[in-house]
Amino acid sequence: MSDTERVSIELPAAQAEQVRRIVASGGAPDISTYVVEAIQTRLDRDQALSELRDLFERKGQKPSAEHLAWARDVLGVNDEKGGPVS
Structure with a gap:
């Protein structure tokens, strides 16, 4: 990465441990990656x-619940917290 910026984040301890285990088992080269x-x-x-939302707005419509469910399924988002579309 040529243009990077150091940031500090806080994770729940259980998540941090999971990431460490993944790195230790070779699932990623390091935590940053x-x-x-x-x-x-x-x-x-x-x-x-x-x-997707913009496409519907250009048509003067809002995506239906079915459209959003399809998009969430395709994108691997299975709950309302998974994306910005409302």
Whole structure:
């Protein structure tokens, strides 16, 4: 990563331990890489949901519950906390 910024985050202890175990078992090269990948996954998902919302707004509509359920299923978001679309 050429253009990076150091940030500090707090995680619940159980999550931090899970990440350490994943790194220790070779699931990620280090904690920073794991967190960067997790954040990128969330950003990609949020962007896709935002684009879906924008497409509907351009048509003067709101996505139906069925559309949102489909999008959440495709994007791996299974609850209301998973994305910005309301």
